[in-house]
Amino acid sequence: MSKQNQISRRLVLVPCPYEGHLNPMLQLGTVLHSKGFSITIAHTIYNSPNPHNLPDFSFLPFPDGLSDHDLASSDVVAHILTINDNCKKTFERRIEQLMEEKRLQGEIISCIISDELMSFAEDAANNLKLPSIILRTTSAATTFARCRLVTIKEEGGIPFPFQGPFSHDLVPGLHPLRFKDLPFSPSPDFERFVRLIAIAYNKRTSSAIIWNTMTCLEQSTLDQVQQQSEVPVFPIGPIYKMAAANICSGLIKDDRSCLSWLDKQPHNSVIYVSSLGSLASIGEREVSEIASGLANSEQRFLWVIRPDSIRSSHWIELLPKGFQDVVGDKGCIVRWAPQREVLAHPAVGGFWSHCGWNSTLESITEGVPMICKPWFSDQRVNARYVSHVWRVGLELEELEREEIERVVRRLMLDDEGKEMRERAKELKEKIEVSTREGGSSCNYLDELINFIMLI
Numbered sequence: 001m002s003k004q005n006q007i008s009r010r011l012v013l014v015p016c017p018y019e020g021h022l023n024p025m026l027q028l029g030t031v032l033h034s035k036g037f038s039i040t041i042a043h044t045i046y047n048s049p050n051p052h053n054l055p056d057f058s059f060l061p062f063p064d065g066l067s068d069h070d071l072a073s074s075d076v077v078a079h080i081l082t083i084n085d086n087c088k089k090t091f092e093r094r095i096e097q098l099m100e101e102k103r104l105q106g107e108i109i110s111c112i113i114s115d116e117l118m119s120f121a122e123d124a125a126n127n128l129k130l131p132s133i134i135l136r137t138t139s140a141a142t143t144f145a146r147c148r149l150v151t152i153k154e155e156g157g158i159p160f161p162f163q164g165p166f167s168h169d170l171v172p173g174l175h176p177l178r179f180k181d182l183p184f185s186p187s188p189d190f191e192r193f194v195r196l197i198a199i200a201y202n203k204r205t206s207s208a209i210i211w212n213t214m215t216c217l218e219q220s221t222l223d224q225v226q227q228q229s230e231v232p233v234f235p236i237g238p239i240y241k242m243a244a245a246n247i248c249s250g251l252i253k254d255d256r257s258c259l260s261w262l263d264k265q266p267h268n269s270v271i272y273v274s275s276l277g278s279l280a281s282i283g284e285r286e287v288s289e290i291a292s293g294l295a296n297s298e299q300r301f302l303w304v305i306r307p308d309s310i311r312s313s314h315w316i317e318l319l320p321k322g323f324q325d326v327v328g329d330k331g332c333i334v335r336w337a338p339q340r341e342v343l344a345h346p347a348v349g350g351f352w353s354h355c356g357w358n359s360t361l362e363s364i365t366e367g368v369p370m371i372c373k374p375w376f377s378d379q380r381v382n383a384r385y386v387s388h389v390w391r392v393g394l395e396l397e398e399l400e401r402e403e404i405e406r407v408v409r410r411l412m413l414d415d416e417g418k419e420m421r422e423r424a425k426e427l428k429e430k431i432e433v434s435t436r437e438g439g440s441s442c443n444y445l446d447e448l449i450n451f452i453m454l455i
């Protein structure tokens, strides 16, 4: 891009206000900034990203209309629908003002890039005659699984929730997903979930789709996506690897002390446990099972317990009495970890994850095999792919201490775990090739930049 273009082109990025969506959008902003674009992050007041972490961007907050009453519920699907209902007009006005302001400064807004769940931004772009692009932050396989889940429900053939023996049957056409792997929403209201799916996948007017996945992981599914899509699809993942800087939302402060604890541990000896991600929560019984399973496995562990993620407590008050004395220096507990650095640390030999798509990508990209215990939504699809397609992880079926002890030891000590670690290293190398010059994600990124310059 010429110097003149570098000064004059701005992109407005509209993330969905949750950790697993904010991170890839902010990382995308960093990638595009390094290619010469100016970046504005247009964000809801709720879960605003921390601007101090992101000095190269400007920020445009807009009211999201979420009341204290809305936020008192943990129904994320309801929150996202409310944001879509509330934001269109105010967002459009803010962007109109920004366009005018930038025009006076000799800058143009090239396009709006919005999270797939923030469809109001696409509507506003249409009204303002601005091009728009969608960012998808889940796997390509999840797209097909979500759409299938809705049709199965609509056909009424199978009662929800999928329980009983047939839940282990394969879903026709979605190999290797079983009915129990379909991406059920955490929302109790299925109609809301259907609305959300419609927002994400109904015929859209955007000019292109950016996808945080890559051909070396999802070649055949991406081929299908590309055949069906009327607009270009750019799989440029893992976006965090394409970004020069290690960017995160700053919604929760990292506890970096765990990195010096890791420095003192032997190679591949630590299981990193972040089993809830940024949204899931558990009760006292489950935390007690996890704690006992980890202690009984006698493996070193770094355990993330997010504040308020154990119901009826603020942090670790409900851990079994004496747990920390029993494990001593073999265990480290933090509120939030610098996860990508943790996974890249040589002491880490395994990752017990809820299998959010970012965590899954990060683990595979750093060559760390996994224990998969999904809770809801696309985590189930990702877990199945990790264990049965890429074969770099073990499924934890029951949250029981004996099973946890067994699975942790299988991953950290047995030959089976070593083989998975080998396969994870091979995948890591493929991803490295893909993100280097001439690799698939890198080439798609170049195509994306050319595309944005021409729209």
Ligand code: UDP
Pocket: 019, 020, 021, 023, 248, 274, 276, 277, 278, 279, 280, 304, 335, 336, 337, 338, 339, 340, 355, 356, 357, 358, 359, 360, 362
């Ligand atoms: N994460 C982190 N520190 C932690 C736990 C998670 O930085 O202690 C980050 C992680 O690197 C990932 C994001 O939070 O980028 C979680 O996203 P994911 O899609 O895995 O799960 P979600 O939060 O959406 O359930």
